[in-house]
Amino acid sequence: MAQSPEQVVDQVAQLDAARKLVLGDAALYPQIVNGILPIVGANARLELRRWGAEFLAETFASPILATSQKQQLAPTVLNSIQETLLLPETDNAVLASLIQTCASMYPLIFRHTVNHPGDNKTWEMMSAVKQEILRKMDSFPCSVKICCIKFLQRVVQVQTPGLIADPRRPDQNETSLAVVPRNHALLSLPQLEAESSGLLDRLLDVLQEETCNPLIVNATLNCLAPLIRTRQSIANKIIQSIMDFFPTKHVHPPFTPTVRVGVKSMERTARALLFNVMKKNPGHPLMGKMQHYIERLMQSRLETAEDASRKRGPPAEPTDGLDQTKRARLDAVAPPPLKIPPLPAGPTSYDQLFTLTQDIGLSSFDVKQLPPDIVVKIAIPLLSQVNPALLTQAVDAIRNRYETITKEQNHKRQQLHQAATAAAADDDDDYEPDYEPEDIGDNGPGEAAAIAQEEAELEPDLVSLGPFVLPQPPPLSEEEASEVGRSAVSRVFGMIDAVDAASSSSSTQTKPQQLGFARLAGSTFDREAWVVLLTRLATRAPAGLEIDDKVKAGSAGVKRHSTISDSIRETLYRYILEDFRARLKIGITWLNEEWYNDRVRMKAANQERTDADDEPTVTLYYDTWVLRLLDGFLPYLDSKDIKILVRFLSEIPEVTIAIIQRVAGLARDPERITLTVQALMYLVMFRPPAREMCLNAMEDVYQTYEESRPAAGKVLAKWRPQALPAPAEQASTNDSSNPTQPAPSTEAQAST
Structure with a gap:
């Protein structure tokens, strides 16, 4: 039932009395809020809805109402707010108050959801209200949009990690993602x-x-200030966006007093915001940029005011000579106008186009007869004494001639095209089936030849130039191509050295992201990207070409030339050995690519093989280059390089018998026995496929080198005890090795 205006006035008076009660005693807020919600809900009159929205905004923004009581009231009020926002509400006061209430309630609802994970209805309702506000934000008027900006600021502040002041009391901490x-x-x-x-x-x-x-x-600037102060993770981003904002660039003329006041207010707000940031944090990393931005703001404001008050400037001087009305005042003498002769009738050549003199002797003189050095000596002094005004007149005259010739040629082409089209139409109209094909063939080419000859006569001799095509370069020989490839490889290695120098000189402390084995070689431009590019050029690019080269070389009886991949491999080998401790990772990456390439080519060869064919020959590069690299740096290892050797053996894709033999050969040096035993023990423990090979090598080292028995014996005692001699045999061996030591007595043996 609709209410009369008198009843609405009485209800508003009663509601004002209730407001005075809660302002006097904050304990009455829950009772009053629950009592007025049915009266000021979505179905109430506009006056009541406006009063209710304003009262709710005051309630949740009131500092005298405890936060715990606000948190209890928030879920109850949220349902009424959602119902009102879903209506086609057009009153700005109601919308602004409701959005302000949502901005105050959002941290309360968020904290309530954190403490009550089972109450999903309240969080879903708050999410729906948030999405409704964000969806309608752009269509709201300016006064309501300002309240939406405050709501966005509270949502960003709540949904961004904040600082934890006291982990022991989470209820006292600020509401953020950190809780x-x-x-x-x-x-x-x-x-x-x-x-x-x-x-x-x-x-x-x-x-x-x-x-x-x-x-x-x-x-917006006023709402960004709390975010800068309380959220350090996004503070620099906000400050950088503010420093990219210049109010004078976002306004357009005419610069009315209203526009000037608006620009001045935006400048003062931005400047006050940055001053506050610099005052609270004097050691801010963006301090210098903020000071420079404030100075630019002041300068741009001064320039705008100066441009607005500046009088109209004088007109520009004419560019094509002096103005006739200023000659007497400037006391200048204008150059005499050039007398441009008309072009002769008929086709025009280049010499006629650029000839402006009527002197027959000058126009018929052939400049090619003079030596080039004399022409240069004559032309330079003449050009330095040319009158600029006369030169401008001559250039304009030639430009006009060229435009006139071009227009005439285009006009004549159009006329010829129209005449040819009309003649073709007449021929189609007069066509009779009794005509012979020879008559048509004779007339068509003759008419086309006449048109082409007429066009050729009308065109100038040298004005139309044909297309210019560069000649093809001579083919490269095999030796030249190899030399070019080697120089390209050397340049890529130079890029690796340059990246190393740049990375060592930079002071960044961020660790580079490891992109993995399946990364793209050109995804980044760091040292690892160039290394992967080189290794894949050496392994994957020529895959499948070596077999054809060997077949051709074998059939001709000539030794196969080295390919670009061999050159890259040799250069990589020398580059790694120059500083193998620092470049060991490059070698491991290269060997992994070689092993992968060998397996892919073997698989492809097995798929192409038929039963009648012989087994295809596939060149395997991994075994060759891993042994060469190992032989290159093993002589330089000492007892302290256990990490380098273990890393190499653990990260290469396959450990073979030849590799184990070379590692075991280090035991020939008494100082590197511990290095050998530790490397083999690591492979025994962490590379099961190579365990038997390593145990065999360990047993051989134990039997061959007496200094290795204390360390190697411990490993063999755990993994292969049968390889150790019996205790009696070991004691006799010790006795034979120490003849001066007396034998233990029977009592001692019994005690043992």
């Missing part, structure tokens, strides 16, 4: 953080629009 457990049932940390990042970008987009509203910009 949300990782395994929360309703709140997903990555989703909330991504949403806050998007909303922050939406806030900062106001500073990047082509035309801006000073009220919206000032509201």
Whole structure:
């Protein structure tokens, strides 16, 4: 039933009395709020809805109402707010108050959801209200949009990690993502953080629009200040966006007093914001940039004011000579105009186009008869004494001639084309089937030849140039191509050295991201990218070509020439051995690529083989180059290089018998016995496929080198005890090795 205006006035008076009660005693807020919600709900009259929205905004922004009581009232009020926002509400006061209430309630609802994971209804309702506000934000008027900006600021502040002041009292900490457990049932940390990042970008987009509203910009800047102060993770991004904002670039003439006041207000707000940041944090890393930005703001304001008050400037001087009205005043003498002769009738050549003199002797003189050095000596002094005004007249005359010739040629081409089209149409109309094909063939080419001859006569001799094509370069020989490939490889190695020098000189402390084995070789431009590019050029690029080369070389009886891949491999080998301790990772990457390439080519060869064919020959590079690299740096290892040797043996894709034999050969040096035993023990423990080979090598070292028995015996006692001699045999061996030591007595043996 509709209410009369008198009843509405009485209800408003009663509601004002209730407001005075809660302002006097904050304990009455829960009772009053629960009592007025049915009266000021979505179905009430506009006056009641307006009063209710304003009262709710005051309630949740009141400092005298405890936060715990606000948190209890928030779920109850949220349902009424959602119902009102779903209506086609057009009253700005109601919308602004409701959005302010949502901005105050959002941290309370968020904290309530953190503490009550089972209450999914309240969080879903808050999410629906948030999405409704974000969806309608751009269509709201300016006064309501300012409240939406405040709501966005509170959402970003809540959904961004904050500082934990006291971990022992989580209820006293600020509401942020830091108080949300990782395994929360309703709140997903990555989703909330991504949403806050998007909303922050939406806030900062106001500073990047082509035309801006000073009220919206000032509201945004004022809302960004708390985010800079409380959220260090996004503070630098916000400050950088503010420093990219210049109010004078976002306004367009005419510069009315209203526009000037708006620009001045935006400049003062931005300047005050940055002054506050510099005052609170004097050691801020962006201190210098903020000071420079403030100076630019002041300078741009001064330039705008100066341009607005500046008088109209004088007109520019004429560019084509002196103005006739200023000759007497400037006391200047204009050059005499050139007498341009008309072009002769008929086709025009280049010499006629550029000839401006009527002297027959000069126009008929052939400059080619003079030596080039004399022409240069004559032309330079003449050009230095040429009158600029006369030169401008001559250039303009030639330009006019060229444009006239071009227009005439285009006009005649159009006429000829129209005549040919009309003649073809007449021929089609007069066509009779009794005509012979020879008559048509004779008339068609003759008419076309006449048209082509007429066009050729009308065109100038040298004006139309044909297409210019560069001649093809001579083919490279095999030796030249190999030399070019080697120089390209050397340049790539130079890029690796340059990247190493740049990375060592930089002071960054961020660790590079490891992209893995399946990375793209050109995805980055760091040292690892160039290394992967080189290794894959050496292994994958020529895959499948070596067999054809060997067949051709074998059939001709000539030794196969070295390919670009062999050159890259040899250069890589020398590059790694120059500093193998620092470049061991490059060698491991290269050997992994070689092993992978060998397996792919073997698989492809097995698939192409038929039963009648012989087994194809596939050149395997991994075994060759791993032994060469190992032989290259093993002589330089000492007892302290156990990490280098173990890393190499653990990260290469395959450990063969030849590799184990070379590692075992280190035991010939008594100082490197420990190095050998530790390397073999690591392979025994962590590379099961190579365990038997390593145990055989360990047993051989134990039997061959007496100094290795204490260390190698411990390994064999655990993994292969049968390889050790019996205790009696070992004692006799010890006795034979120490003849001067007396034998133990029977009592001692019994005690043992």
